[in-house]
Amino acid sequence: MTKKKLTTASGRPFAENENSLSVGARGPLLLQDYILHEKMAHFNRERIPERVVHAKGSGAFGTFTVTNDITKYTKAKLFSEIGKQTRVFLRFSTVGGEKGSADSERDPRGFALKFYNEDGNWDLVGNNTPVFFIKDPKKFGDFIHTQKRDPYTNCKSPAMMWDYWSLNPESLHQVLILMSDRGTPFGYRHMNGYGSHTFSFINDNHERFWVKFHFKTGQGIKNFVDAEAAAMKSQNMDHSQQDLLDSIDNGDFPKWNVKVQIMPETEAVNYKINPFDLTKVWPHADYPLIDIGVLELNENPENYFQDVEQSAFAPAHIVDGIGYSPDKMLQGRLLSYPDAHRYRLGGNYEQIPVNKCPFMINNHQRDGKMRVDGNGGKSPNYFPNSFDHIQADTSYKEPNWPLDCSLADWYDRNSDGEDDHYSQPGSLFRDVMDDQAKQNTISNIVGAMSGINGPQKQEIINRQLCHWFRCDPQLGAGVATGLGIDVDQIMSGLPKHQE
Secondary structure, three states: OOOOOOEOOOOOEOOOOOOOOEEOOOOOEOOOOHHHHHHHHHHHOOOOOOOOOOOOEEEEEEEEEEOOOOOOOOOOHHHOOOOOEEEEEEEEEEOOOOOOOOOOOOOOEEEEEEEEEOOEEEEEEEEOOOOOOOOOHHHHHHHHHHHOEOOOOOOEOHHHHHHHHHHOHHHHHHHHHHHOHHHOEOOHHHOOEEOOOOEEEEOOOOOEEEEEEEEEEOOOOOEOOHHHHHHHHHHOOOHHHHHHHHHHHOOOOOEEEEEEEEEEHHHHOOOOOOOOOOOOOOOOOOOOOEEEEEEEEEEOOOOHHHHHHOOOOOOOOOOOOEEOOOOHHHHHHHHHHHHHHHHHHOOOHHHOOOOOOOOOOOOOOOOOOOOOOOOOOOOOOOOOOOOOOOOOOHHHOOOOOOOOOOOEEOOOOOOOOOOOOOHHHHHHHHHHOOHHHHHHHHHHHHHHHOOOOOOOHHHHHHHHHHHHHHHOHHHHHHHHHHOOOOHHHHHHHOOOOOO
């Protein structure tokens, strides 16, 4: 077979299609890596008009109430005093399905929050899992393609999914969660939410802390087993939507206890794992959960399209006292999410009521499709000027950010020290899951992998089995047995590691 050079759409051959250009192995990404932006920008424009991912969703308004003082970590005004309330909008979603898909599919769930704050809207855009499948944004479009439809059959393809996962063992932690009963939550009210990424807090003394956000359901975790999830598809494809809507209409307002993990900035340098790796969690023994408040949903939207369908969230939208981190997936999303919204909803998407900041807005953006706010009237559309007296407030300037002075390069995201894909999912299976959960997870994996077909079927199965064995021998043996494969043959015939 004649090999073909990988090229851009303009025909330029390039070498790095999986690792983004960064300042050091753990440093932030560089804007000059236009291959990253080309891939993500094209990916954002592949569907009209629904969202490329998270197309099927539900949402509600509510409040966030501060219950504990964390002002020593952050100067963000929404945390400024105990008892302070901030209005929020929360959109839940499935990730891989189209707008008409079933709510009970085995899939991660989106957990996207918009806080309407006096310093601007803060968007915390996460999932119901603390980790994700990949840790470099250049791979995001490729990954999502495997969760969508085969370009030949136009059907979902287990072979595509497991081929990709088996070739990317960094996905193992999230895949194990997905294959557990947590992959089929009973409804949106009965699952946790996570910011997933590492973000930063900045306090009045200009000190920076790394932070992870957790939303623990007050209704208790409740999941479908696989058979129940399958049955619900035929009973009510909108089960999660109906459950959320009815509970709020009936005055049974769902709540989440909001917690954070805090890591001092200096501790990240020598921590035993990369604290900015989205495929890893911070052990609670090292960084325990700290209570900060309660989230309550208490108001259904008057019109679904107006508020839920047109809602737009972007992790780029932060407020004073909250910042970014070198998390590569986060850095990629800073560009990708607003770009997707401008394509889907237009350049003025933040004027739509559900996305509009209810407090003061001053800038020099003008024109564009669907400009509905007076377009700045007679005021100037440039900065600086001598007329409108809009000035930059230097008190909002973030403290400087010491960066790794390594050479800018396309660092392998799975280089030495970054390639332990097995310890955390292995611990999740052995130490967190009870016997029933282990049995259900193995059964779910067997059911999902049984759908693999095509000429590479055995190669894909063997490669993924290798990962399951390295994760935990009991898990690997259970999956192999369920697939009718001789365990001894697998153990002796597979290489120690395949990537």
